[in-house]
Amino acid sequence: xxxxxxxxxxxxxxxxxxxxxxxxxxxxxxxxxxxxxxxxxxxxxxxxxxxxxxxxxxxxxxxxxxxxxxxxxxxxxxxxxxxxxxxxxxxxxxxxxxxxxxxxxxxxxxxxxxxxxxxxxxxxxxxxxxxxxxxxxxxxxxxxxxxxxxxxxxxxxxxxxxxxxxxxxxxxxxxxxxxxxxxxxxxxxxxxxxxxxxxxxxxxxxxxxxxxxxxxxxxxxxxxxxxxxxxxxxxxxxxxxxxxxxxxxxxxxxxxxxxxxxxxxxxxxxxxxxxxxxxxxxxxxxxxxxxxxxxxxxxxxxxxxxxxxxxxxxxxxxxxxxxxxxxxxxxxxxxxxxxxxxxxxxxxxxxxxxxxxxxxxxxxxxxxxxxxxxxxxxxxxxxxxxxxxxxxxxxxxxxxxxxxxxxxxxxxxxxxxxxxxxxxxxxxxxxxxxxxxxxxxxxxxxxxxxxxxxxxxxxxxxxxxx
Amino acid sequence: xxxxxxxxxxxxxxxxxxxxxxxxxxxxxxxxxxxxxxxxxxxxxxxxxxxxxxxxxxxxxxxxxxxxxxxxxxxxxxxxxxxxxxxxxxxxxxxxxxxxxxxxxxxxxxxxxxxxxxxxxxxxxxxxxxxxxxxxxxxxxxxxxxxxxxxxxxxxxxxxxxxxxxxxxxxxxxxxxxxxxxxxxxxxxxxxxxxxxx
Numbered sequence: 003x004x005x006x007x008x009x010x011x012x013x014x015x016x017x018x019x020x021x022x023x024x025x026x027x028x029x030x031x032x033x034x035x036x037x038x039x040x041x042x043x044x045x046x047x048x049x050x051x052x053x054x055x056x057x058x059x060x061x062x063x064x065x066x067x068x069x070x071x072x073x074x075x076x077x078x079x080x081x082x083x084x085x086x087x088x089x090x091x092x093x094x095x096x097x098x099x100x101x102x103x104x105x106x107x108x109x110x111x112x113x114x115x116x117x118x119x120x121x122x123x124x125x126x127x128x129x130x131x132x133x134x135x136x137x138x139x140x141x142x143x144x145x146x147x148x149x150x151x152x153x154x155x156x157x158x159x160x161x162x163x164x165x166x167x168x169x170x171x172x173x174x175x176x177x178x179x180x181x182x183x184x185x186x187x188x189x190x191x192x193x194x195x196x197x198x199x200x201x202x203x204x205x206x207x208x209x210x211x212x213x214x215x216x217x218x219x220x221x222x223x224x225x226x227x228x229x230x231x232x233x234x235x236x237x238x239x240x241x242x243x244x245x246x247x248x249x250x251x252x253x254x255x256x257x258x259x260x261x262x263x264x265x266x267x268x269x270x271x272x273x274x275x276x277x278x279x280x281x282x283x284x285x286x287x288x289x290x291x292x293x294x295x296x297x298x299x300x301x302x303x304x305x306x307x308x309x310x311x312x313x314x315x316x317x318x319x320x321x322x323x324x325x326x327x328x329x330x331x332x333x334x335x336x337x338x339x340x341x342x343x344x345x346x347x348x349x350x351x352x353x354x355x356x357x358x359x360x361x362x363x364x365x366x367x368x369x370x371x372x373x374x375x376x377x378x379x380x381x382x383x384x385x386x387x388x389x390x391x392x393x394x395x396x397x398x399x400x401x402x403x404x405x406x407x408x409x410x411x412x413x414x415x416x417x418x419x420x421x422x423x424x425x426x427x428x429x430x431x432x433x434x435x436x437x438x439x440x441x442x443x444x445x446x447x448x449x450x451x452x453x454x455x456x457x458x459x460x461x462x463x464x465x466x467x468x
Numbered sequence: 469x470x471x472x473x474x475x476x477x478x479x480x481x482x483x484x485x486x487x488x489x490x491x492x493x494x495x496x497x498x499x500x501x502x503x504x505x506x507x508x509x510x511x512x513x514x515x516x517x518x519x520x521x522x523x524x525x526x527x528x529x530x531x532x533x534x535x536x537x538x539x540x541x542x543x544x545x546x547x548x549x550x551x552x553x554x555x556x557x558x559x560x561x562x563x564x565x566x567x568x569x570x571x572x573x574x575x576x577x578x579x580x581x582x583x584x585x586x587x588x589x590x591x592x593x594x595x596x597x598x599x600x601x602x603x604x605x606x607x608x609x610x611x612x613x614x615x616x617x618x619x620x621x622x623x624x625x626x627x628x629x630x631x632x633x634x635x636x637x638x639x640x641x642x643x644x645x646x647x648x649x650x651x652x653x654x655x656x657x658x659x660x661x662x663x664x665x666x
Binding site for chain 2: 023066131
């Protein structure tokens with residue numbers, strides 16, 4: 003019998019029951035909730051007259067709908083204020099820990115889980131948010147769910163899920179200078195498309211993956227959903243254990259030793275077989291930038307927007323519609339394209355290493371006059387660390403201002419909206435039409451590429467400024 | 469809270485021959501501020517449907533009286549992007565009982581099934597045939613028979629089988645939801661927890 007994959011090991015150890023010819027019942031170790039996808043779930047529970055079954059395994063935060071300035075004041079927008087208050091009410095009623103606005107642990111849900119040591123290897127983790135795949139970087143089965151499923155987990159601590167197929171994506175070799183983990187994932191999606199991994203759970207492996215820090219691994223796992231994958235994970239190793247050790251909610255003493263021994267058994271067996279396997283060379287990857295309206299429409303920064311004849315005929319209509327929205331032409335160079343806004347933040351690239359990357363790049367230089375730049379830390383702890391490390395001072399000297407934590411312009415539910423027709427280089431995860439504001443035009447990129455654009459006011463290869 | 473029972477649908481269709489329709493188009497983020505499930509149908513495809521001033525855009529299919537019905541026929545990879553169930557609520561709330569495409573994004577498919585909205589995956593060829601027939605005659609009737617797992621264009625005498633998980637089919641036909649099932653196996657869950665105390 004063939005060995006088991008990392009995914010198999012975690013899945014199999016969490017199955018409570020199997021429905022004949024149907025889904026498995028999966029036990030959920032950690033359930034993260036936020037203000038946008040939980041209210042109707044709590045309403046459903048109230049209708050049934052039930053309370054959250056395992057509040058101690060549930061953690062709440064307010065992140066999507068909150069402002070990123072003046073957080074000490076009541077939220078101005080009425081509906082947003084109501085929704086954030088609803089979460090507070092619901093959390094209190096059900097005994098769920100809430101790291102709300104102004105709490106020292108508040109932040110974007112997929113930033114705070116890992117930084118607090120709540121996310122640990124070998125767990126099943128869900129949240130009403132598709133970027134829950136982020137936590138897979140720790141060797142967990144983590145994925146996004148809809149509000150009905152949020153209600154399911156709150157009510158029973160279980161979920162019904164069909165077992166996905168498994169895919170392993172190997173990135174071998176060494177990344178070139180100026181190329182970072184965001185470029186790896188944008189590259190992969192450009193190769194396999196936004197539906198290339200639908201029905202699969204992806205394991206990322208290979209020497210280039212092993213060499214990455216935890217935060218860099220989180221960036222990759224975060225965007226697994228953008229290629230249609232149910233989730234993405236990376237086998238835990240010394241880097242993982244070092245990161246988790248000593249964090250607020252990490253196990254300690256005897257419990258730590260016990261867990262460590264368990265976690266070391268997780269990596270895929272050498273003879274494990276995946277339903278699909280792909281391999282890419284790290285050296286082939288350049289800084290990436292998207293030109294279109296889905297995350298798969300990306301190219302290396304020195305390359306051009308594809309020509310029409312290079313696109314499959316059945317997809318040509320969508321391609322044309324996309325370029326029309328962006329006001330780009332087939333064959334256009336990306337370098338030199340106008341940039342009006344730069345957004346640094348989100349659950350993809352809003353952590354301390356991302357802020358350090360951006361700050362180091364702009365140190366001693368000046369922000370371009372024609373660009374508005376929003377730098378949004380992923381959490382209050384990241385914000386504090388940025389201040390303590392002196393990053394904020396360096397940014398201010400270069401003409402940049404750091405805002406307060408939240409999802410912000412990634413999905414523009416709050417006031418941080420890119421105006422119609424304006425171009426934004428964004429370290430977030432989606433460039434759909436209107437994602438960052440009605441009519442907004444998004445180019446996804448790494449914090450380095452975003453920094454280069456912030457200094458020059460146009461799309462720029464960061465390697466030319468290193 | 470059960471879901472609406474799914475009964476055989478025989479209806480004309482609304483064609484949306486666009487690929488990769490993502491959840492931000494189906495229901496833009498600014499409408500996620502709601503705390504109830506009502507009213508999402510009004511904002512389905514909001515920014516394709518209405519201009520900035522709130523006037524209906526003439527060239528968008530939902531604003532054309534030529535097309536109507538309980539079946540939405542969409543280009544491949546429908547529903548990609550966010551896990552927002554609000555997207556399924558919007559499609560269902562508008563009045564669609566079925567979405568037909570050659571490919572569905574996973575989370576949207578799941579959310580749809582959990583709300584009595586049936587995603588029917590057909591071959592590229594069948595999808596093309598549908599678009600062609602609807603263009604020839606906007607009132608073309610399409611029949612979706614869940615019991616027999618078949619979608620057909622009766623006037624053209626063509627049909628195709630579609631795949632649906634046996635458990636999900638049972639739930640849709642009977643209006644059951646997963647929570648009812650999970651509550652019924654409460655003892656198994658408690659036993660598992662005791663055995664696997666973490």
